[in-house]
Amino acid sequence: MKLLYFAWIRERIGRGGETLEVPAEVATIADLLAWLKARGPEYGEAFARPDLVRAAINQTHVKADAPIAGAREIAFFPPVTGG
Amino acid sequence: MAVRVQAEDFDVGRETSALTAGRTDIGAIVTFTGTVRGEAKGRPLASMTLEHYPGMTEAELERVEAEAHARWPLDASLIIHRYGELKPGDNIVLVIAASRHRHAAFEAAAYLMDYLKSRAPFWKKETALDGTGHWVDARETDEAALARWEGFGTRDA
Numbered sequence: 001m002k003l004l005y006f007a008w009i010r011e012r013i014g015r016g017g018e019t020l021e022v023p024a025e026v027a028t029i030a031d032l033l034a035w036l037k038a039r040g041p042e043y044g045e046a047f048a049r050p051d052l053v054r055a056a057i058n059q060t061h062v063k064a065d066a067p068i069a070g071a072r073e074i075a076f077f078p079p080v081t082g083g
Numbered sequence: 084m085a086v087r088v089q090a091e092d093f094d095v096g097r098e099t100s101a102l103t104a105g106r107t108d109i110g111a112i113v114t115f116t117g118t119v120r121g122e123a124k125g126r127p128l129a130s131m132t133l134e135h136y137p138g139m140t141e142a143e144l145e146r147v148e149a150e151a152h153a154r155w156p157l158d159a160s161l162i163i164h165r166y167g168e169l170k171p172g173d174n175i176v177l178v179i180a181a182s183r184h185r186h187a188a189f190e191a192a193a194y195l196m197d198y199l200k201s202r203a204p205f206w207k208k209e210t211a212l213d214g215t216g217h218w219v220d221a222r223e224t225d226e227a228a229l230a231r232w233e234g235f236g237t238r239d240a
Contacts, residue, residue, distance in 0.1 A: 007134055007206035008218045059139035061202065075136060075204075079221030082133065082164060082205025083117055083176055083196060 001068075003036075005046070006077035009053065012046035022068070029055045030064040032074065052078055084152065084160055086144040088135060090167040093177055102159050102179055109158050111185040113192040115178045121171030123217075129210045133166040133175070136204035140164070147198040151180070154194070154236030155187040162195060164205065190236060197228045 004017040026035045033050060036043045047053055055062055056075045068074060085102075095116055103109055119131050144162050151157060159181040169175060176199070180191040207219040 004136070006136055006204065007208070010134075056136070056139055056204070059136070059142050061143075075139070077136070077204060078206060078218065080201065080204050081207045081219045081221050082135070082203045083200035083225075 001071060002073045004073065004075040006075065008078060009046045009076050013042050027067055027069070028064065029057075029062060029066050029068060029074070032068055033064070033076070047076075054079055084145075084148055085162070086141055086148060087161075087163045088137075088140050088144070089163065089165060092165070092174055093163045095174075095177060098161060098163065098177060099179060102161050103181060106159065106181075108183065109181045110183045111188040112179065112181045113185075113188040115176075115192050115196055116174055117176040117196075119169050119171050119173045119175060123209050123219075127212055128171055129212050129214070130168050130170055131175075132168045132208045132210065132216075134206045134208065135164075135166045139204050143203045144199060147195060147202055150198070151191045151195050151236075155180075155182065155191040157182050157187060157191055160191070160195070162199065164199070164203065166205065194232055194236065197225070197232065200225045201229055 001022045002017065002019050005013050010016050022032065026032050033047055033053065037047045054077055057066060057068065057071045058073055095114055099112060099114055103112060121128055148160055148162055151160065157180055161179040163177040165175055178192050178195045180188045180195065182188040209217045209219060
């Protein structure tokens, strides 16, 4: 599964994205966040405040309970600050 | 209807002329330009860098623009948003809404800005004069600004 990270989440993890084999029991965005957090301290730091983490599946905003089955691309980022 | 995400600057006059060239049905054109302020929380700024999510940014801007066209009788519209390193005073974003009458154009331009601020995947990082960087926090007031559009806007505006 292709994962992308933006802004301070990208900086804390130390890369803009990666392709990972995600176990089948990881069913939702919230599950994926918890699974990533356990991968190492840099992920723990990036996702320490889940309330400040937003997600997109296939370039569309989704909520934490969104199922990830069949997702081509999942992105994690802080609340947006454009305009 | 058009959306552009680019590093390059834009010229408001040139974009407005191009959007409405040859059109005699339009009676009202509202343009909004957002620019980089030279200070943040009382401290002078050296630069502001905008990061974005290529692909999703364009898709979100197009969704926001389509929604504005569904709510107001717009005859033409344009959204340009820049990314990369910008200096104080530089242009960041341009929204143009054109309609037969002013109310639809005013309202649609404000709606486009409110929605793109809360939906389009851009992130601002400010760099102070001493080189330290700071990611701008999202403002709750931006999210609250969306509430006023509930049930607002009609094709008869």
